[in-house]
Amino acid sequence: GCSVANSEEAASGGSSAPSDTLRVVLQQEPPTLEACESNLTSTGVVIRSTITEPLIERNPTSGELEPKLATEWSSKDDKTWTLKLREGVKFHDGSEFTAADAVATIDRAVNSKLGCNVEGYVFGDDDLKLKEVDDYTVEVTAAKKDPILPLRLSFLEVVPEETSATEKVREPIGTGPYKLDDWQAGQSINASAYTDYWGEAPEFQKANYQWRSEGSVRAAMITSGEADIATGLSPEDNIGDLGVSYPNNETVALRMHADKAPFDDIRIRRAVNYAIDKESIVASLYGGRDKAAAQLVPSGVVGHSEDLPVWEYNAQKAKDLVAEAKAAGTDVSAPINLVVRTAQFPKIQELAQVIQEQLTQAGLTVNLKMLETSQHLTYQVRPFPTKEDGAIMLMTQHGNQAGDAAFTVDQYMTTKGAQSAFGTPELDKLIAQADAATGDDRQAAFEKVFKYQNDEVVQFAHIAHQTGMLGISQSVAYEPNSSSGDELRLAEVTAAK
Amino acid sequence: MASLEQAASAAKAAKGKDGRVSMFTMLLRDRFATVAAVFLVLVVLTAIFGPAVMGERATAQNLMFMNKAPFDPANGWLYILGSDSLGRSMLARMVVATQTTLLVAVPAVLVALIVGSLWGVWAGYHRGRREAVSMRIADIIMSFPSLLLAVVVLFVFSPSAANIVLILAITRIPIYLRTARAESAELQSRTFVDAARTFGTKPNAIILRHVIPVVTPTLLTLATLEFCFVMLAESSLSFLGIGIQPPDVSWGLMVAQGRQYLQTAWWLSILPGLAIVLTAVAANVLAAWMRIATDPAQRWRLELDRKSTKAFEKATRQAAKMQAKKGND
Amino acid sequence: MLEPVSNKQPQDEAVLQVQGLDVDIRTPKGTVRVVSNVGFSARRGKTLALLGESGCGKSMTAKAIAGLLDPVASVAGGKAYLDSRDLFSMNGKQRRAVAGEGLGIVFQDALAALNPVYTIGTQLGEAFRIHRGASKKQAKSEAIELMRRVGIPEPETRVNSYPHQFSGGMRQRILIAMAVALSPKLLIADEPTTALDVTVQAQIMQLLRNLRSEEQMAVVLITHDLAVVAEEADDVCVMYAGNVVEQGSVDTVFTQPTHPYTKGLLSSVPADAQRGEGLSSIPGSPPELSKIPAGCVYQDRCPLASAICREQRPALRETGPGQRSACHFAEQVSTMQSNDEAANGQDAH
Amino acid sequence: MSIETQTEPERTVLEVQDLAKTFHVASGSSGTRELKALDGINLSVKRGETLGLVGESGCGKSTLARTLMMLEQPDGGTVRFDGQDPFALRGKSLRAWRRRVQMVFQDPFASLNARMTAGQIITEPFATHKDLYPTAAARKQRLKELLELVGLRATDADKSPQEFSGGQRQRIGIARALSLGPDLIILDEPVSALDLSVQAQVLNLLNDLQQQLGVSYIFISHDLSVVRHVTDRVAVMYLGRIIETGSTEQVFESPLHPYTASLMSASPKLDPALRPKNRIVLQGELPSPLDPPSGCRFRTRCWKAQPICSVERPDSRVRAADGTISLGMPSVSRSEEQQIAECHFPVQSAAEAGLAVSA
């Protein structure tokens, strides 16, 4: 036969596809569908809330936590949390969902030696203590006080107790509306609606995932009717009206390392902020969809302040500040390396060049350093390279999936934060307070943190809160939200009227 | 008959005193080669003087003047080739890119050509173990993922034009090595090489005198094909972020970056790509011409000028007709 | 216009008649006439030898007749009749029909003329497949038969061998076999034995003789070995610088040459000269084809040359029974001193 | 012969003993087979002498020449040039030897680099032997001399090989071989590509040079009339071995070996009066050198073959001055005048040799 291995069953392309199949085209093939790796975008976009489900779910729009496989949760001391589980839920293999499964899921992801991504991402080194109170009640105890433990738990996708605790599982069994049928490596993933689903049945009987790394190809698949939903598009992909943009939680910023001239002078760091014309960047490069940013988290995240002003674009002020610094003895002509990851997001190359140009106008010397992911990571995360031949200015794209600024500031702003170049004791203190706060206090505390960074620390020059774009064919209807990039809930997709 | 003589005298007039046609005349005889040569000279001149003339204009951004279509006189001559995604003049950028492009592609091709050819000629001439080992080395380089090499070199060293040249050169050496070896192995068995050996001529001198002149045209033609390959390879390195870095600009980089605009602003990618294609085609046409011009057995194709060839054909036809008439009488 | 030599013979005897053949070649130095006004005829069952120094246009003449000139060359005038069919006015299809069946040709270089990638059987049988529509099997058995005829041992097994597996002599015989496969009326053999040693040459000549007598084939033998001509040919046609300078039967031409060039050639043969003695040779060298002088083509080297030779090109004229020469002084050639002294004098300079 | 006038005793320039060369040629599926191109060659050349080498195409003549020129490495045997073994020479002394032995190649086209001019080709050796003509002027002068010597014009120096006729090309090759002033020139079919009148010119040239300079020649050819004309002694080769040697006259007039006899007999003659009455026409093909016949190599085509011929390799027979033929005695040093052949049943008379002329 003259066909690619296993291709016979691959979903047929063409515009006359049977309408009971929902066809999604992604940027890349998921490396795995292992539930405990679901915080990886490419994994999560397939499984989260589609194949597997968490105990608790965060509403991407309101930011509120909502019940999913747990119906209610409470804690007296913010340390020990009790969760009531939903009854009558069945896994795809037919077994009943009980407390044992919930305990096993948490234990496997957080306490085991598996090295789950989600563990590193939301839980850190400390283990959780787990107790099965009865068939439908679980007790979770953190090592220390943790007011957002339910939020953390919302990252865990539930798998049955039988799932191996010593090895990762590529094809999970979940409780979600869709059941994984088969995965043809390299080509497609097929799922079908799970008949015993506890909730409302999805509209499409079948789902099919494919992946193409070229945005224009994904767009073309929508236009030509070969796919119903395409993720990760950009306006240049010629998608036309079928492109639907949505705020995607991602914020672009420049991180300045203050260990070398000229960034050891706060005037220069301020000058950088003045020099960049964020509004016109957003307007011209991003067609006005993105929003100029004043802080690392977008609206919708706890801690985001609507009132924090975007740094004014003032080329003259930037020049003055540079001159001032120069007068004060700072070596303003010292080279700055603008470190950028290739193809991290649409038009990153152009953005970098604009920034380079604008900073040059302000009188600084900027070299552009486009790096592939792995190399870029050595700059992004501690320990930072020390033998750099200039001051580092890293372009970073930060996405806060959790909806709480704690996930941002701990990493980006504390003195020792994994992705923080430097910090100040005062800021550290403010952050610690905010982390421990709850309710409205928490919001206010984080707002303070962001304001303080902008006024006194100036490690970051914020550029924009980004928007994502989905391609949605005429035959389906879907309303994207800020988490659509990480978690594409197929059950929410309906046939177009 | 008169026309035959005319043709002969016309042919004579084009020749030097020694009856041999100069290279320049031969170039003019081949119209395609002439056009190609003129084009290449223009490219080289652009590469030399372009950046000095257009340097400023190539970097000036204008975010309000993005992706303007080419060939619109209303935008002024600077934007005759349109503007790019940052509102820079495409014309200026293409002109400035010429230098970088040539500075990467030409040395890369030359280094690979020189190293690979000399090595191959040497291996092919001596044969035996030297040849076997060289071929195995070529095999190794050939089956090695060149991208890995690129990532390593640029990771360990850092992306710079010199390193890009190095990588492109190393990975393309086997092509020349194998070609040169094959030709040289064949040549070393020729009688005139044997003759040189009987004078006690040293191997290197034989290689220099008898082998290299013969293999050069072949290798140069190969090099022109490679020239285009190298420019495209450079563009894919750029795409991975390990090629030429902005604000430097090369045609390859422009092609790679413009590709996402292929459907919304085609000129960003097509124009520099066209420059690559045209340069490569021109180089190839010129190489083909040169191969004929330096081959004593082929040279006549160029030494005959078009006019006399036509006259010849006409005259023979007429003569045949006359003969036929005579025969009928 | 010249008339064919064999006019006196019954017309049906002449298988090939060539009249006033001109061949032009394009060179960097302009157009050159390499064959000029050549005429001869070949008789059924007889051998005509084309003689002449290297480069005088023998092969060109042969190729022109066979219609296989290189692209740089073209027939500029003249006629060639094969059994009274005009070869030069034929179109491609008619030509192809004549090739093989009417006219066979053996090329000068046996080593290169066989296609290295096909078996001898395939190549020998090809003519049968083209002209007789033979099946593969038939073609093969015909090939075996041919090989047997030209004396190749074990034809049944050798038929599947490739050209490089045969010796030079065998290859030459295979080429001859190929040319005579369809028993053509005319065989042109271009130096069929150069590079073979005399014992093999003798075998091949024997073969040609047999074919000639068995098939009544007319043979045009191109060679510059006078001894072979003397032994094998019936008629001879001597060429010089693209022109026929003398023709006639071998016996008369070789015993009584009536052109100074023929005479010079004959006395250059080292056969009876003694070791150490200088060989008689014709002083000078043939004219460059692009600079053929007006008048006699041989004037520069001719001891008899005089004013008329520089002005007027001598026509081929009868000088004896069946013998014709293109020399103004044909009658004096026989009395001409052998050019030994002249030659020696020339060489010493 | 010209050199005979010289009083100096005849000196042997080249002495070859038991020279053997085997090629390994790919064959069949089982790898390689041995091809004995030279199988124990003995010969010697004296100063000022011309040795002719004749034999069927492919019998190893060129291989012998190439081996003597050190273009091939022999498998066995010795070569002595003026008492020295050239294969043992290195560096300077090797180059000095190179100067003394030169070769004219079989193919006048292939042996000249088409991309060089005649002048460049002829002066090419000086690039290696820089001390000979150190200045450009000296080289130019020498080039002029050489061109003149071989009968080319000075203006020919700027032409490239394809502008010359075959004969002229061969002269360029000869001029190149002469440029270093060698003592021995190996001529591999120097006239086979030439037509008669040019051939005569070249042969005369070679003869003159020998007379003027006293060089020795090894003259390879299959044109017997030419060989007869130019050589002093002749060696006849068959399948990698010399099967007969003797003075030219002896070999041509009264061949000992049946193969020699058939060669002489088959050679076409211009003069009908000289044509033998009963020519020997050999039957069968030249056997493959890959698979030579046992015993006497010629037996497969020999009309005199007896059973013993297939069993035993024949010893040399010697014809004494009185015409008697006896078994050659290796212990007795061979006189140059002796005619020696390797055959069990040597040819006894001219009639048997197929040389008898119908008178």
Add this chain to the structure above:
Amino acid sequence: MLTYLRKRIIASALPLVVVIIGVFALARMTGNPAALYLPLNATETMREEFAARNGLDQPLLVQMAQYFGGIFRLDFGTSMRTGQDAAEMALRAFPATLQLAGTTMAIAILLAIVVGSAAAMKPNGILDRCSSFLSMTAASIPDFWLAIVGIWVFAITLGWVPTSGVAGAAAWFLPVATLVMRPFGTLVQVIRGAMVSALSEPYIKLARSKGATEYRVIGKHALRNAAAPGLTVAGDLTVGLVNGAVVVETIFGWPGIGKLMIDSILQRDFAVLQACVLLTAVAIFILNILIDLGYALLDPRVRPSAGARKRRKARAAQGPTQGSEQHTPQLAAASMAADSTRGN
């Protein structure tokens, strides 16, 4: 033949080992993969655990010894990215690449033979000029242009074929059409050149003298003689495709080895990279043997092949362009053999 094969295998084993060692060492020079696989805020302990799990904490030599030990047990390691068996991943991707390469080359060769032969019939004629210009352009067009424009025209505007994917025969059109350009362009030049020189050989005249038609002369006598240089170059082009047509595989979502290899390099997925390189190197080596066999099939003179050194000895019987090592990337050698005469 068997001796020959054995020799080839032995001769190729060493380079194979060198390639693997080289890839192994070079890959590890590209930096620690931990950052790629761990969350950005991963702690020190997590990093250590990761290194231990993937054996990256050992000295390089030990890692290498373990790797080679594994190879003998046919264990090629596990992918860091997917947790699957590396060899399995490579083997799964390879058929797709091979099929694509095979189809592409078959079409390219076929087209090139037709166009090249037609061009060779009249050197420097109109047809020749056009085909040489077109083929040069085809050989130098950036492939992603073609791919994207192709999708635009044929999939979106005309709707004839799917944009991408591997489903159905129509899906092959765009990838193959894109890939075919460079081999086609290069081969046209090579075949044209070889045909020009073959057509001037004496055996062509001989064939004509037998009354063979032009079609027979070109298709039978010239083509087979001109095929050797074509085979050489086609072999090299196939090597290029076997090594992965990255761009095309990426754009069209073709699940081939090129994409897998690039991803493994960028993702520092060492085991998979090594498995891929090993697989392609072996494939290239088999391809080379096949090409040698192809020579033998085409040209009886090289049929009894027995290694390079010996073969050259038989040069008496062989043409200049056939030798064991000579299936080289000599576009040139070939294309130029084109007009160059062998004679001088």
